[in-house]
Amino acid sequence: MDFELSSEQSMLKDGVDRFMAQRYSQDARGRFMAEPEGWSRDNWRQFADMGLLGVGFDEALGGFGGSMVDTMIVTEAFGQGLVVEPYIGSAVLAGGILRHSEFAGREDIVADFVQGARILALAHEEEGARYLLSHVSTTARQVGDRYVLDGRKVNVIAGDSADILFVTARVSGSVRDEKGISIFAVPKDHPGVTIEPYLGIDGSRHAAITFAAAEIPATAVIGQPGHGFAIVERAIGDGIAAVCGEAVGLMDAMLKTVVEYLKTRNQFGGPLGRFQALQHRAADMYVATEQARSMAIYAAMMTSDANDLERRRAMSFAKVQIGKSLHFVGQQAVQLSGGIGVTDEYIVGQQFKRSTALERQFGDVDHHLSLIDHLDRRR
Structure with missing residues (x-):
């Protein structure tokens, strides 16, 4: 595989990096998080x-045809700057539902989204799922030309x-069956929908959404009724690849912060960086970051693979390496920074919280190791 960036990709990287340098200082991030929506x-x-919202959509849908x-x-640049805007949740996850399905009105939704006129969200995860994508207990009962939704998403x-909101709900089958899952496009202010916002461990904005006898027209179904799992699985796969990219950017930022700290922090008669043991730990952080970078690029390339089994294995392999690298780099960054490494006033403390959240998003290391074993037995 060719891991070199094209000239267009290099221009994209330069543009996003420039935006981050101009807009995303630590103080500015705090102001953004203090805004009403977080x-x-x-x-x-x-x-x-800048065209970032249209990167993942085909030109036929009004996007820029990016990979x-x-x-x-x-997302790697966003990881370096600890971006709080819901790019992965909206452009990648919810956007993945649009990319991997066909339904009436899709083009209009994409056009509005690419212009920044709409925010999208995927409401799929449920309490007790433990990362299992097919776990859907929310029900959609058909009554005439409408569906009645009942359940809770987190x-x-x-x-x-x-x-x-792109909401998954079960029209048939048991709670963990892959068959029988449908996807519905639901306005957030629809009757019967209750939204409870809350903050994650890293300060990012999430919501729990309850559907209580919410009546949805049959025209709101995305794709074929009962066949939504494949669409969700592809969207989550895109999300895993995007999170891997963000994690690499985050690890890069933690490494740079720690190296600078070791160079400038004077103790025991000189800078901490002169101690060989600390140099070795920083070198190990670099190796872990580069291992993660290779797997992140591999995951991004494999999202378009037509073989479902191989694509899912690639996402899990990447998530395992990303999880291990994040865990190691995050812990080293905190330890090498001393007591201030766990404070919100120091950037490493905020980076560590984000790394902890990313390590578990879409499944932790143990989950994906188990999934790899399951997929290997199917080969």
Whole structure:
């Protein structure tokens, strides 16, 4: 595989890096998180102006025809700056539902989203699922030309900000069956929908969403009724690849911060960086980051693989390496920074919280090792 960036991708990287340098200082991030939605609408409009919201969509849908590698370039830069805007939740996860399905009105939704006029969210995860994608207990009961939704979703990224929720609900089968899952496009202010926003461990905005006898027209079904799992699985695969990119950017930032600290922190008669044992630990952080970088690029390239089994194995292999690297780099960054490494006032403390969240998003190391074993037995 060719891991070199094209000239267009290099231009994209330079543009996003420049935006981050201009807009995302630590103080600015704090101001963005203090806004009513927990992130900046002005930044989101600038994402639209830069074309970042359209990177993952085909030109036929009004996007720019970029690949998941292009998306990874964006999320890696966002990882370095600890971006709080819901790019992965809206552009990648909810956007993945649009990319991997066909339904009436899709083009209009994409056009509005790419221009920054709409926020989208995927409402799929449920309590007790333990990362199992097919775990859907929310039900959709058909009554005439309508469906009645009942259930509860959790960890919905920017669920309180989204204009449209893509909601998974079961029309048949048992709670963990892959068959029988449908996807519905539901306006967030629809009757019977209750949204409870809350903060994650890293300060990012999430929501729990309850559906109580919410009547949805049959025209809101995305794709074929009962066949939504494959669409969700592809969207989550895109999300894993994007998170891997963000994690690499985050580890890069932690490494740079720690190296600078070791160079400037004077103790025991000189800078800490002169101690060989600390140099070795920083070198180990670099190796772990580069191992993760290779797997992140591999995951991004494999998102378009037509072989479902191989694609899912690739996402799990990447998530295992990313999880291990994040765990190691995060712990080393805190320890090498001393007592201030666990404080919110120091950037490493905020980075460590984000690394802890990313390590578990879409499944932790143990889950993906188990999934690899399961997939290998199917080969």
